[in-house]
Amino acid sequence: AQSVSQHNHHVILSEAASLELGCNYSYGGTVNLFWYVQYPGQHLQLLLKYFSGDPLVKGIKGFEAEFIKSKFSFNLRKPSVQWSDTAEYFCAVNDQAGTALIFGKGTTLSVSS
Amino acid sequence: DTEVTQTPKHLVMGMTNKKSLKCEQHMGHRAMYWYKQKAKKPPELMFVYSYEKLSINESVPSRFSPECPNSSLLNLHLHALQPEDSALYLCASSLADRGGYTFGSGTRLTVV
Numbered sequence: 001a002q003s004v005s006q007h008n009h010h011v012i013l014s015e016a017a018s019l020e021l022g023c024n025y026s027y028g029g030t031v032n033l034f035w036y037v038q039y040p041g042q043h044l045q046l047l048l049k050y051f052s053g054d055p056l057v058k059g060i061k062g063f064e065a066e067f068i069k070s071k072f073s074f075n076l077r078k079p080s081v082q083w084s085d086t087a088e089y090f091c092a093v094n095d096q097a098g099t100a101l102i103f104g105k106g107t108t109l110s111v112s113s
Numbered sequence: 114d115t116e117v118t119q120t121p122k123h124l125v126m127g128m129t130n131k132k133s134l135k136c137e138q139h140m141g142h143r144a145m146y147w148y149k150q151k152a153k154k155p156p157e158l159m160f161v162y163s164y165e166k167l168s169i170n171e172s173v174p175s176r177f178s179p180e181c182p183n184s185s186l187l188n189l190h191l192h193a194l195q196p197e198d199s200a201l202y203l204c205a206s207s208l209a210d211r212g213g214y215t216f217g218s219g220t221r222l223t224v225v
Contacts, residue, residue, distance in 0.1 A: 043216055043217065043218040044203065090155050090156075100146065100161050100169060101146075101156075102158070103155035103156055103157075104155060106153070106155050
């Protein structure tokens with residue numbers, strides 16, 4: 001069965017600091033990979049996704065993620081965070097044959113101004 | 114239309130009540146999902162419908178009963194719920210053979 005691990009439970013940064021959130025998955029086949037953000041009291045929003053092609057994926061709000069197949073990783077990055085990036089971040093995966101998204105436990109990002 | 118619409122947005126129900134959650138999409142997606150999300154936790158998959166047929170039931174108690182009347186609608190019928198069932202219930206849809214999921218804004222359910 002697939003699983004997703006997010007290494008950081010809670011990350012605290014100051015504005016303008018750089019961000020990297022780790023995500024590893026366990027599945028031997030081809031996968032689709034996603035990062036979602038959930039602002040306080042709001043619904044899930046897709047930040048970016050990877051299906052195939054260029055392993056460096058650019059998403060909304062200045063976020064990007066790099067798929068490293070050899071490391072089974074899909075880490076999320078942003079060069080300079082803002083206070084408005086304070087939110088819960090979820091990594092998710094599904095395989096091409098199945099259809100259900102499996103989520104990691106999430107990382108809470110707190111950005112102080 | 115690129116949205117998944119869920120109604121109601123908020124629901125308070127007693128443990129003896131029967132209620133239904135509704136989800137609608139008009140993107141031609143043939144896979145639809147129900148997820149349950151507790152505060153500060155990831156969404157947990159409950160049910161998957163593919164081409165209007167139930168394909169996955171993640172051992173959900175029978176007090177939750179899904180229904181897919183057509184390719185655009187997905188319902189979740191609730192009966193005799195417990196206070197621990199209070200959560201945000203999310204509906205999502207996707208193309209049936211790969212990702213590109215769209216999530217609704219959810220129904221925040223409180224069982225009293």
